[in-house]
Structures are given as C-alpha cells and as structure tokens.
Amino acid sequence: MYTYVxxxxxxxxxxxLIECDLLIENGRIAKIGKGFTADNIIDASGKHILxxxxxxxxxxxxxxxxxxxxxxxxxxxxVKGGFTQIACMPNTKPICDNxxxxxxxxxxxxxxGLCRVLVIGAATKDEKGEELAEIGKMKEAGIVAVSDDGxxxxxxxxxxxxxxxxxxxxxxxxxxxxDKKLSxxxxxxxxxHSSLAGLKGITRAAEEVMVARDIILAETLKxxxxxxxxxxxxxxxxxxxxxxxxxxxxxxTCPHYFGATDEMILNYDPSTKVNPPLREDSDxxxxxxxxxxxxxxxxxTDHAPHxxxxxxxxxxxxxxxxxxxxxxxxxxxxKLVKENGLSLLALSxxxxxxxxxxxxxxxxxIAEGVKxxxxxxxxxxxxxVDSSKFLSKGKNTPFNGMKLWGEVVMTIADGRIVYSEGINx
Amino acid sequence: xxKDLLGLRGVSxxxxxxxxxxxxxxxxxxxxxxxxxPNLQGKSVITLFYENSTRTRVSFELASKYMSAVAVNxxxxxxxxAKGETxxxxxxxxxxxxxxxxxxRHSMSGAPALLAKNVKAHVINAGDGTNEHPTQALLDMLTIxxxxxxxxxxxxxxxxxxxxxxxAKSNIFxxxxxxAEVVLYSPATMMPExxxxxxxxxxxxxxxxxxxxxxxxxxxxxxxxxxxxLFPTLSEYNKFFGVGERELESAKIDAMIMHPGPVNRGVExxxxxxxxxxxxxxxxxxxxxxxRMAILSLLTKK
Numbered sequence: 001m002y003t004y005v006x007x008x009x010x011x012x013x014x015x016x017l018i019e020c021d022l023l024i025e026n027g028r029i030a031k032i033g034k035g036f037t038a039d040n041i042i043d044a045s046g047k048h049i050l051x052x053x054x055x056x057x058x059x060x061x062x063x064x065x066x067x068x069x070x071x072x073x074x075x076x077x078x079v080k081g082g083f084t085q086i087a088c089m090p091n092t093k094p095i096c097d098n099x100x101x102x103x104x105x106x107x108x109x110x111x112x113g114l115c116r117v118l119v120i121g122a123a124t125k126d127e128k129g130e131e132l133a134e135i136g137k138m139k140e141a142g143i144v145a146v147s148d149d150g151x152x153x154x155x156x157x158x159x160x161x162x163x164x165x166x167x168x169x170x171x172x173x174x175x176x177x178x179d180k181k182l183s184x185x186x187x188x189x190x191x192x193h194s195s196l197a198g199l200k201g202i203t204r205a206a207e208e209v210m211v212a213r214d215i216i217l218a219e220t221l222k223x224x225x226x227x228x229x230x231x232x233x234x235x236x237x238x239x240x241x242x243x244x245x246x247x248x249x250x251x252x253t254c255p256h257y258f259g260a261t262d263e264m265i266l267n268y269d270p271s272t273k274v275n276p277p278l279r280e281d282s283d284x285x286x287x288x289x290x291x292x293x294x295x296x297x298x299x300x301t302d303h304a305p306h307x308x309x310x311x312x313x314x315x316x317x318x319x320x321x322x323x324x325x326x327x328x329x330x331x332x333x334x335k336l337v338k339e340n341g342l343s344l345l346a347l348s349x350x351x352x353x354x355x356x357x358x359x360x361x362x363x364x365x366i367a368e369g370v371k372x373x374x375x376x377x378x379x380x381x382x383x384x385v386d387s388s389k390f391l392s393k394g395k396n397t398p399f400n401g402m403k404l405w406g407e408v409v410m411t412i413a414d415g416r417i418v419y420s421e422g423i424n425x
Numbered sequence: 426x427x428k429d430l431l432g433l434r435g436v437s438x439x440x441x442x443x444x445x446x447x448x449x450x451x452x453x454x455x456x457x458x459x460x461x462x463p464n465l466q467g468k469s470v471i472t473l474f475y476e477n478s479t480r481t482r483v484s485f486e487l488a489s490k491y492m493s494a495v496a497v498n499x500x501x502x503x504x505x506x507a508k509g510e511t512x513x514x515x516x517x518x519x520x521x522x523x524x525x526x527x528x529x530r531h532s533m534s535g536a537p538a539l540l541a542k543n544v545k546a547h548v549i550n551a552g553d554g555t556n557e558h559p560t561q562a563l564l565d566m567l568t569i570x571x572x573x574x575x576x577x578x579x580x581x582x583x584x585x586x587x588x589x590x591x592x593a594k595s596n597i598f599x600x601x602x603x604x605a606e607v608v609l610y611s612p613a614t615m616m617p618e619x620x621x622x623x624x625x626x627x628x629x630x631x632x633x634x635x636x637x638x639x640x641x642x643x644x645x646x647x648x649x650x651x652x653x654x655l656f657p658t659l660s661e662y663n664k665f666f667g668v669g670e671r672e673l674e675s676a677k678i679d680a681m682i683m684h685p686g687p688v689n690r691g692v693e694x695x696x697x698x699x700x701x702x703x704x705x706x707x708x709x710x711x712x713x714x715x716x717r718m719a720i721l722s723l724l725t726k727k
Contacts, residue, residue: 192619196434198534198556198594201618268535313511316533316554 002415005036009044009376012051012348013366022049024372027415032368042423044376048344051352051365052084052373052413053329057228057252057300063104064093069305069393071105075114077392079419081325082375082408085363087118090127091150097122097133099141106142114418118144118361123162123173127151130158132165139169144359147174149228152210154180160217167223172358174226177210187316189262189277197266199315202277208234215242218249226358227251229302231276233286240295250358252298255331256322256398258287264398270311270318272398288340291350297358299350301328305394323394327385329377331399333406376410376423383407426723429541429548432557433598441599444719448567452715464722465494468525475501475531480686481551485528488717512536516544525725547724555589560720561685562595564712568705569640572681576603582634583607584668585644585693586615592685593644597625610634612666614655631666635675642683643668643693659692669695679703
C-alpha cells in the first residue's frame with residue numbers, strides 16, 4: 001500500500017512538540033523519527049502536524065435537508081477545516097432515531113470517503129422527549145452516542161431513563177441544555193444588547209437550570225452525561241464544581257462562544273443568530289478560563305449550515321445556527337493560543353484527544369502504530385474569512401471578513417490525503 | 426440627514442434639533458389651516474404596515490398628502506409574513522416602482538433596517554417590534570419642547586410596559602440626548618434588562634418615579650401581557666402601577682400628561698388624569714403630523 005514520509009514538520013504529540021518526520025504505511029503511522037526514505041515525500045517545513053481534529057457536534061442535514069448541506073458537502077467542509085472525524089447530530093428528516101437512518105448515513109459517508117462520519121442517534125423517538133429511541137439497535141448499527149440535540153429532553157424522568165438505558169449500551173448522552181419555557185421564544189442573549197436592539201432575550205438561566213439538572217442526574221445515577229455547547233459563565237462554574245465533586249460530567253463549547261459577543265447582533269445580521277446565543281464579555285472570559293483549566297473538555301463547531309433564504313430575512317424569522325467547520329481551528333488558534341496563552345498542545349487535546357476519548361473512538365493522537373489521522377497547519381498564515389469560498393453549502397457565519405491566524409494546509413484520514421492546499425502532497 | 430430614519434439611537438442631538446425646529450414650523454402652519462405645501466411634489470410615499478395601526482398610518486398619510494406627495498397604503502396581514510413574499514422582495518418591488526419613501530411598521534425588531542439595506546428608497550421606521558418608534562418619540566419631544574421651551578433639567582416619568590415599548594426606548598434615546606432625565610417605572614416583569622445603560626433611570630417606587638416630574642407619560646398595557654403572566658389582572662396593575670389623581674400629586678403641579686395612545690382608560694392612567702387640563706394627549710396627535718411632515722421633507726430634500 002501507499003507509503004510516504006512527512007518531513008521537517010513540528011509534530012504535536014502527547015509528550016509535547018517534536019521536530020521529526022513521520023513514516024506513513026498502510027494507513028497507519030508506522031514510525032516517528034528521522035531518516036526515513038520513501039518514494040513520496042511531503043515537505044512540511046515550517047508547518048505543524050497535529051492529530052486529526054474530531055468534531056463531536058455537527059449537523060450534516062442529510063437525510064431530509066440536503067438543500068442546507070449533505071454528507072458530501074459537509075465532509076468536504078470538514079476536511080478543509082482539518083477534521084478527520086465528525087459526529088453528526090440526529091435532527092435530520094426523518095430523525096435519526098432508528099438503525100435504518102444510521103445505516104444510510106454511514107453508507108453515504110463511506111461512499112463520499114473523505115473524513116470518518118460518526119453517527120449520534122436520537123435519545124428519544126422523533127426527538128420528542130417522550131419515549132426511548134431504539135438505542136440498542138442503533139448501537140448495533142454503529143452510533144457512538146445519543147442526543148436529542150436541538151431539543152432538550154425537557155422531562156426529567158425521561159432524561160433519567162435515557163441516561164440509564166444508554167449507559168447499558170456503553171453510550172454517553174449528549175445533552176442540549178435549554179429550558180424552553182425560560183428561553184420563551186427569545187432570539188439573542190438577554191442583556192444590554194438585547195435591550196438596545198429590542199430583540200427578545202434568552203436568559204442565561206435557560207441554559208444553566210438544565211445544566212444543573214443534568215449534573216444532578218449524573219451525580220444521582222453515577223452515570224456519564226455530556227453537556228453540549230456551554231455558553232455562559234454560570235454553566236462553566238456548575239461543571240467545574242461538579243467535576244471537583246467527582247461527578248462524571250463532561251462538556252464542550254464552540255468557537256463562537258469565545259470568539260464573539262452579542263455586541264454583534266446590533267446590526268440585526270441573522271448570521272449572528274445561534275442557539276445558545278452569543279453571550280457577553282464576562283461569559284467569553286469564563287469560557288476561556290474553563291478551556292484553560294480543563295473544565296471544558298472539547299471544542300466543537302455545532303456546525304449548523306442553513307440556506308441563504310433562511311438567513312437573509314427578518315431576525316426573528318431567521319434560522320438559528322452558524323456554519324463552523326471551516327473556521328473552527330483558526331478561530332480557536334487565534335483566540336485561545338495567540339491571544340490568551342493556551343498552549344498548542346492543550347488546543348490539540350480539546351480538538352482531538354479529548355473528543356476521541358469521550359466518544360471511545362480511535363484517533364486523536366500521533367504515535368507509532370495509530371491510524372494516520374493527521375492535520376497539517378500553517379500557523380504563520382494570516383487569512384481573511386470569506387464565506388463565499390466555503391465548501392459547506394451553509395455560508396452563514398458572523399466571522400465573514402475577520403482576519404484569523406492559522407490555516408489548515410493538509411488533512412490526512414486513514415493515511416489518505418483528503419485535503420491539500422498550498423503544500424505539495 | 427442620513428438616507429433613512431430607523432431610530433433615535435443613531436441620530437445626533439443636532440439632527441434631532443433640526444427635525445424639531447422644522448416640525449415646529451410645520452405645526453404652526455397646520456394650526457393656521459395650511460394643508461397644501463409643495464415640499465413633496467412629484468414624490469411617492471408608501472406606507473407599508475405589517476401591523477394594524479390607524480393613528481400612525483393616517484398621520485403619515487396626511488403628512489404626505491399635506492405636502493403634495495402621492496401616497497399609497499399597503500397593509501400586509503401579519504399572519505402572511507412567514508409564508509408570503511419576503512420583505513426584501515416586497516421592498517425591491519416597491520423600489521422598482523420608483524417609490525421615494527417607504528414607511529414601514531413591522532412586528533419584528535430590525536425589519537426596517539433589513540428593508541433599508543435592500544432598497545434605494547428612503548426608509549422611515551413607523552415602529553418595529555420592541556425596538557424603536559422614532560417618530561412617536563419626536564412628536565413627544567416636540568410637544569414637550571413647545572410647552573417648556575427646552576429639555577434641560579426636565580424630569581420625564583414613563584410608566585407602563587417598558588419592556589415591550591418601542592416608544593419608551595426611542596424616548597429614552599432622544600430625550601436624554603437633549604438633556605432631559607427619563608425615569609421609568611413598571612413591574613419588574615415588564616422592565617428591560619440593563620435599562621440604566623440605555624440611559625433611563627429605573628425608579629424603585631411609583632412615588633419616586635412621579636416625584637417632581639415635569640412630564641408624566643403612560644404607556645398602554647396590553648391584555649395579552651396579562652395572559653402571558655406578566656401581571657395578574659388589569660385592576661391590580663392599576664392599583665399598584667397605574668397613575669390616578671392621588672398619585673399625580675407627587676408630580677409637579679401642572680406636569681404635562683402624555684400618552685402615545687390608544688389609551689386604556691382606568692388601567693395605566695385614570696380617566697380623570699387623561700381628561701385633565703394639563704393633558705397633552707390631543708396636542709401630541711397634531712405634533713405627530715407636523716413631525717412626520719418635517720421628517721419627510723428633510724429626508725427627501727436634495
């Protein structure tokens with residue numbers, strides 16, 4: 001099979017950053033060191049070589065909403081963003097609450113054959129929060145976790161049952177924390193800017209009361225719960241305290257919760273409309289603190305592509321969500337490493353090793369013998385976000401025109417070069 | 426002036442003063458019975474209303490017609506907003522018909538800004554969601570200015586549903602820019618977040634709000650807010666948050682009584698207060714036509 005060497009890069013490993021070469025053989029990292037020879041050489045001089053990124057929270061919209069995104073366009077966007085594995089949420093049409101839909105997604109993903117697509121099954125039938133979905137059969141079909149993402153499991157008894165039942169199959173529940181009665185049709189973060197713009201606010205409490213509930217359930221049941229896209233200072237504090245007590249809770253956040261604030265809503269541009277909403281400076285600071293001290297386990301995109309017609313309308317009518325796969329690394333690198341002193345190794349763990357460990361999937365590190373899932377980045381490259389160049393069908397980003405540092409130049413999945421730009425390979 | 430009038434948040438003190446000065450002149454002419462001015466000759470003015478309104482729409486229509494414009498009214502059923510033609514498409518259609526000014530009222534905050542971004546015509550916000558209602562605030566300001574001769578040092582008390590009131594917000598932005606103090610009072614369930622940073626001062630009690638006030642403005646309490654649980658009953662609202670003759674004793678003698686209408690008698694203001702000698706509610710209506718004439722004329726002036 002295909003053998004090649006990636007030379008002269010700086011490799012991000014568990015033990016730190018090493019200047020060395022990688023010998024790739026049969027889809028695996030055969031050796032790490034110096035002096036390998038092969039017919040094919042990739043010169044990574046001046047570049048950083050990271051474990052392939054893993055995004056555990058993506059909406060691929062396929063089946064049912066292919067006009068927003070499909071498995072092919074979503075996969076292309078993912079590998080351009082440096083992702084070798086992405087986990088897709090079940091809020092498709094039909095809802096991915098049964099083995100047949102799981103099978104369809106996995107089949108399409110393998111036909112597309114770019115990154116590995118992991119499937120998250122619905123926790124309850126039709127994401128209605130009323131009856132358990134066929135979690136066991138979906139596990140057989142290949143799901144890696146369960147979630148009703150987009151919809152909270154509002155009924156605490158059902159949530160308890162989901163956590164217990166999914167636990168039997170070794171599956172973690174990913175919880176979208178939102179008390180819909182409290183968010184009450186709100187559009188943006190409730191605070192100064194919502195008052196200024198006259199847009200209906202969503203109180204932070206809508207997220208935090210459900211974070212607290214799920215922590216209490218995890219603690220009571222002694223089971224794992226993973227909190228999706230946390231966005232507030234209060235949520236960070238709740239998770240930090242719970243972890244200190246030994247509760248088996250993990251959580252994720254998204255680049256827009258540390259790279260943007262709700263000041264951006266003032267021009268009524270619906271590209272800023274996302275759920276949970278963009279928050280304030282004090283929340284951004286707390287999220288960054290949580291990423292630094294290990295309270296937050298992963299950076300995910302919550303990639304939510306939408307059609308232009310669903311965004312270029314009145315703010316109240318526009319869809320929630322940000323197309324995030326193609327800006328995630330650069331936003332994270334710029335905001336966390338460049339501006340806030342997080343180490344590159346820590347960022348790598350948040351984007352690769354931690355999600356792999358939480359989902360119990362292979363990947364997430366560079367070591368001899370592991371699958372060759374690799375992302376090569378040029379950290380010295382400054383570039384301007386231009387959503388018209390996105391490979392995703394969703395051009396909806398509030399970061400258009402923003403200057404960012406760090407560009408993905410090559411993505412390798414299972415040893416295959418699935419994306420390459422500005423580097424010989 | 427800018428191309429559009431979307432709100433008073435982005436309008437300077439000087440621009441407000443200019444509008445009020447022209448509006449004062451227009452109001453004098455109206456009082457003299459002059460109802461034919463040439464300012465908008467050859468211009469077309471469209472009122473595009475996605476929310477029911479009689480008062481504001483008629484006021485704009487008369488203002489346009491008094492200045493010789495061609496005025497056309499379009500009423501769009503709120504229920505068809507989501508499924509009908511998009512706002513941008515409607516705007517582009519009106520633009521293609523060579524409309525000079527589009528006056529829009531919409532239940533969703535930011536809709537006028539979206540329209541303005543997509544059309545060549547001047548856009549005037551006639552009230553959007555819970556955002557702004559700049560012409561209402563300007564007519565309130567004209568009424569106050571004519572009575573007191575200015576704004577410096579005046580205390581304007583606004584009582585009612587502040588949270589859902591675009592009138593209160595535009596008044597806060599406008600009045601504070603001209604030096605008045607705006608004091609607000611409502612149940613906490615109807616008070617927006619961080620109102621102080623917007624420029625208003627939240628009173629701790631009804632008495633504190635009314636104490637020594639030069640202007641007392643009531644805002645309409647809608648029954649649907651009761652259904653939404655923001656207060657228990659209209660009568661309880663009136664008892665603890667409304668303004669009657671007894672409460673009004675805290676305000677300055679002859680304090681101006683104002684209300685953007687339509688009034689719920691006996692809820693936010695008692696009938697005795699509404700009909701008092703120092704009530705300016707009808708004068709506000711005339712100011713409304715004058716202010717709208719001034720804005721139309723200033724926006725379309727080359």
